[in-house]
Amino acid sequence: MPHVAIADQTSELHDPRSFITKYIWSQDHKVIAIQYALTAIGVGLIALVLSAMMRLQLGFPDTFDFITPNAYLQFVTMHGMIMVVYLLTALLLGGFGNYLIPLMIGARDMVFPYLNMLSYWTYLLSVLILLASFFVPGGPTGAGWTLYPPQAILPGTPGVDAGIVLMLVSLAVFIIAFTMGGLNYVTTVLQARTHGMTLMRMPLSLWGIFTATVLGLLAFPALLVSAIMMALDKLIGTSFFMPAIVSLGEQLDYTGGSPILFQHLFWFFGHPEVYIVALPAFGMVSDVLAVHARKNIFGYRMMVWAIVIIGFLSFIVWAHHMYVSGMNPVFGYFFATTTLIIAVPTAIKVYNWVLTLWRGNIHLTVPMLFAIGFIFTFTHGGLTGLFLGNVVVDLPLSDTYFVVAHFHMVMGVSPIMVLFAAIYHWFPLVTGKRLHDGLGKLHFWITFLGTYAIYLPMHYLGFLGVPRRYFALGSTDFIPESAQTLNASITVSAIVVGLAQLIFIFNLIWTLRKAKPCSPNPWGAASLEWQTPNVPPRHGNWGQKLPTVYRWAYDYSVPGITSDFIPQNISEDAVIRDAETSGDVDDHSDKGSHT
Amino acid sequence: MAIGKPSHSSNPQPAMHSLVADWSADKQTFDVPWGKLMMWIFLLSDTFIFSIFLTGYMNVRMSTTDTWPNPSEVFALEIAGTHLPLILIAIMTFVLITSSGTMAMAVNFGYQGNKKRTVQFMLATALLGAAFVGMQAFEWTKLISEGVRPWGNPMGAAQFGSSFFMITGFHGLHVSIGVLYLAIVAIKVARGDYERSGYQIVEITGLYWHFVDLVWVFIFALFYLW
Numbered sequence: 001m002p003h004v005a006i007a008d009q010t011s012e013l014h015d016p017r018s019f020i021t022k023y024i025w026s027q028d029h030k031v032i033a034i035q036y037a038l039t040a041i042g043v044g045l046i047a048l049v050l051s052a053m054m055r056l057q058l059g060f061p062d063t064f065d066f067i068t069p070n071a072y073l074q075f076v077t078m079h080g081m082i083m084v085v086y087l088l089t090a091l092l093l094g095g096f097g098n099y100l101i102p103l104m105i106g107a108r109d110m111v112f113p114y115l116n117m118l119s120y121w122t123y124l125l126s127v128l129i130l131l132a133s134f135f136v137p138g139g140p141t142g143a144g145w146t147l148y149p150p151q152a153i154l155p156g157t158p159g160v161d162a163g164i165v166l167m168l169v170s171l172a173v174f175i176i177a178f179t180m181g182g183l184n185y186v187t188t189v190l191q192a193r194t195h196g197m198t199l200m201r202m203p204l205s206l207w208g209i210f211t212a213t214v215l216g217l218l219a220f221p222a223l224l225v226s227a228i229m230m231a232l233d234k235l236i237g238t239s240f241f242m243p244a245i246v247s248l249g250e251q252l253d254y255t256g257g258s259p260i261l262f263q264h265l266f267w268f269f270g271h272p273e274v275y276i277v278a279l280p281a282f283g284m285v286s287d288v289l290a291v292h293a294r295k296n297i298f299g300y301r302m303m304v305w306a307i308v309i310i311g312f313l314s315f316i317v318w319a320h321h322m323y324v325s326g327m328n329p330v331f332g333y334f335f336a337t338t339t340l341i342i343a344v345p346t347a348i349k350v351y352n353w354v355l356t357l358w359r360g361n362i363h364l365t366v367p368m369l370f371a372i373g374f375i376f377t378f379t380h381g382g383l384t385g386l387f388l389g390n391v392v393v394d395l396p397l398s399d400t401y402f403v404v405a406h407f408h409m410v411m412g413v414s415p416i417m418v419l420f421a422a423i424y425h426w427f428p429l430v431t432g433k434r435l436h437d438g439l440g441k442l443h444f445w446i447t448f449l450g451t452y453a454i455y456l457p458m459h460y461l462g463f464l465g466v467p468r469r470y471f472a473l474g475s476t477d478f479i480p481e482s483a484q485t486l487n488a489s490i491t492v493s494a495i496v497v498g499l500a501q502l503i504f505i506f507n508l509i510w511t512l513r514k515a516k517p518c519s520p521n522p523w524g525a526a527s528l529e530w531q532t533p534n535v536p537p538r539h540g541n542w543g544q545k546l547p548t549v550y551r552w553a554y555d556y557s558v559p560g561i562t563s564d565f566i567p568q569n570i571s572e573d574a575v576i577r578d579a580e581t582s583g584d585v586d587d588h589s590d591k592g593s594h595t
Numbered sequence: 596m597a598i599g600k601p602s603h604s605s606n607p608q609p610a611m612h613s614l615v616a617d618w619s620a621d622k623q624t625f626d627v628p629w630g631k632l633m634m635w636i637f638l639l640s641d642t643f644i645f646s647i648f649l650t651g652y653m654n655v656r657m658s659t660t661d662t663w664p665n666p667s668e669v670f671a672l673e674i675a676g677t678h679l680p681l682i683l684i685a686i687m688t689f690v691l692i693t694s695s696g697t698m699a700m701a702v703n704f705g706y707q708g709n710k711k712r713t714v715q716f717m718l719a720t721a722l723l724g725a726a727f728v729g730m731q732a733f734e735w736t737k738l739i740s741e742g743v744r745p746w747g748n749p750m751g752a753a754q755f756g757s758s759f760f761m762i763t764g765f766h767g768l769h770v771s772i773g774v775l776y777l778a779i780v781a782i783k784v785a786r787g788d789y790e791r792s793g794y795q796i797v798e799i800t801g802l803y804w805h806f807v808d809l810v811w812v813f814i815f816a817l818f819y820l821w
Contacts, residue, residue, distance in 0.1 A: 111629045179640060187633045190624040198621045217636065221643035229651060229761070237746035238757035240655055253746065255753055256659030261651060268647075549621070 027113035028539050029098045032120045034430070036094035039120075043127050044087035045501075050079040052498050059491025061472045061484075069471040070158040073142030076469055077159075078134075080145030081167070084273065085174060086127055088415055092280040093178070093216065094123060096422060097185050097209045099430070103529035104206050106194030106547045106569075108540045110184045119184070122177035129170040136162035144469060146270070149241040149262050153234040155248055164234060168227040175220045175227075185213045194528075196549035200304065201568070203527045203553040204297060207304050208283020211311040212276045218315070219272035226265040233257070263325050267318035274411050275314040279307055281418035282349055285371050287553070288421045289353055291525045292368035293360030294564055296554035298352045306345035306352075313342040323391050324398045332391040339389035343382070350379055361557065361564075365523070366440030370421035373448045374414055381410025384459065399469075402462020405455045413451045420447070420504070427511070429529060432536050434518040439507040443500060450497035457486045526565045527553035634799045638806045641769075645810050648765060649817055652758040664750035666819050669743075670734070684819050687730045688811065691770075694723035695808045702801045705794035710784060713797060717781035720804065724774040731767050735760075758818070766814055769807045776800055 142158035242254035520535035701716035
């Protein structure tokens with residue numbers, strides 16, 4: 001190997017000694033992952049509180065004086081942007097991507113650890129810039145997370161002075177951070193795999209994270225460019241997105257720009273962004289399901305290709321967010337078609353998850369509950385996506401609560417279900433301790449049932465025609481008064497679900513402080529990340545010698561084998577077989593060793 | 596690359612076959628250093644940035660209601676009493692394309708282990724790049740003195756100035772970063788930092804530099820010639 005570097009090094013890495021080099025300026029992918037995760041969860045909690053504020057206003061209008069119409073719009077905007085970009089993207093790729101990639105491929109670290117460290121600190125900077133907008137005059141922007149011009153940068157929208165500028169700067173900084181991390185993830189997966197770890201032996205988590213990172217590297221440029229162009233429009237008066245316009249009775253200097261251009265650019269980023277969040281979730285849930293059902297994932301190759309095809313298709317569906325924007329209706333025909341086509345690989349994945357459970361030895365552990373919960377929420381969210389993908393059905397439903405319910409089910413609740421599944425699943429690897437089961441189950445049932453209590457009625461509100469993003473409905477002829485009762489019930493459910501997350505946080509703290517260490521591989525998982533010499537893995541992950549991989553990550557319940565799973569780094573000769581059936585195992589034993 | 600896998604040169608295989616072999620290998624998918632692959636992926640991402648800049652420019656050129664200024668006239672110079680359309684841009688393009696040639700020479704000498712020549716050609720490349728940025732500064736100054744601003748200009752559509760300053764500015768930033776990058780790597784080559792680890796870094800720098808040149812060709816064609 002001519003290109004020896006940290007991930008390939010033959011000797012063990014020495015642990016950094018001081019607190020600062022170990023936990024603050026760390027180049028260890030595991031520490032960086034935890035830094036990413038804690039920051040993302042922290043900022044996500046802020047977004048959770050913002051959503052509770054919104055719900056309080058909607059459920060009980062005229063009750064809370066501090067929620068002004070401007071503040072409401074700001075809460076909507078910041079909730080959306082934080083959840084999509086700063087929580088989900090950062091936690092799934094920066095957090096789980098960082099933690100799992102080197103461990104799952106059998107590397108000592110990312111290929112460029114220093115760049116990886118810079119990625120986190122740049123991400124933190126972007127979060128701080130974003131949060132700073134709460135404290136500037138005028139507050140954060142209230143343009144909605146889509147930031148559509150012209151209104152995003154014109155007077156009348158809250159946060160039009162500093163808020164929108166900070167938002168755009170923060171996004172640009174985030175994209176720089178993501179690019180530094182993303183280049184690392186892709187290069188590491190392609191080039192730093194250990195002996196025997198072919199691409200088609202990688203766990204599906206890695207395929208999801210890898211494909212999502214590629215999507216991010218190709219989709220975030222559109223957001224970067226539109227942020228630059230909008231900042232120029234706002235700060236020095238160019239007219240990229242601004243047509244000739246009269247604002248507050250005054251003819252502005254803008255002329256000849258194209259607001260639709262922004263929508264195209266935004267959604268060219270925005271739609272792949274949905275899959276940047278969804279694909280890692282798809283991957284991780286596949287692994288959780290296989291481990292806890294003690295069964296190989298059904299149709300592994302099909303699952304890999306489905307991820308890759310979804311990733312490709314996600315770049316040619318963006319304008320289905322724009323059926324009512326005034327673009328040429330012919331485009332609607334094309335984008336409706338591609339949107340429905342993308343449902344095919346997605347449906348294949350859902351079938352394969354269900355078939356993985358079929359006749360499996362299902363252990364209803366907490367991660368498994370969340371993973372099964374995901375199949376429900378994702379199916380529901382996906383089916384309403386088919387409604388909205390059709391132009392004629394989308395037109396009346398656009399900008400109603402049906403849309404809100406749809407995307408919260410499909411890319412809010414579903415990835416978060418997987419995130420919880422993943423946290424409960426990999427927590428013993430990260431900390432050496434298992435989260436409390438009873439508390440976990442309580443957390444699951446409140447969260448799972450609660451999300452249905454929140455979002456099922458929202459679909460109905462959408463059918464009634466209740467518009468989204470309105471501060472208050474007032475008295476409207478076409479909306480019956482009972483809609484308000486429904487809104488109040490949604491709010492109560494939302495508060496309950498929000499508070500239930502305290503159980504989770506309590507569980508984290510309690511487990512870290514009080515729980516006893518568990519066994520190194522408590523779920524009996526076959527994939528490589530659980531086979532490190534130390535659990536939690538130390539700096540450099542693999543001790544003196546890198547592991548060699550002999551099989552795929554899904555050898556569970558292989559007939560004729562004493563143990564009910566075979567770790568990836570166990571060779572054919574080392575597998576312990578049942579004495580009486582050793583004659584006929586050869587038919588099965590090479591199942592996992594295909595390339 | 597899998598151990599024992601026949602190399603491409605000694606045992607030519609059908610292209611499809613070797614592609615499959617690369618992608619199904621363990622360890623490495625591409626037989627290139629990590630840094631080089633990372634640069635390729637970065638450039639792919641950067642390609643999207645420039646494509647979107649250019650798409651945005653073409654879109655506002657269609658959406659604007661005013662007439663688009665004629666670039667041949669805007670970028671014309673009077674030299675010795677002769678009216679020469681696009682003459683400065685032609686020289687800039689020539690300089691930048693030439694710098695790609697010197698960069699390729701530097702890579703060549705790098706792999707030959709000829710430290711002195713490598714450094715010379717890298718510095719020549721950086722110098723040509725700096726000359727390009729200098730001419731761009733001249734061009735900006737001329738346009739600004741003629742009243743072209745990002746928010747409007749006397750010749751026609753306001754988006755002409757906006758797109759011009761944004762796209763050439765972003766490209767000029769890339770060239771400037773490239774000049775710095777070249778200078779730093781050249782100094783490190785001269786110091787002998789890469790004697791042991793090899794001169795791949797020169798090629799990686801070269802990839803970036805050729806990319807910046809290639810992007811200029813598209814800007815030249817789509818902004819100046821159209």
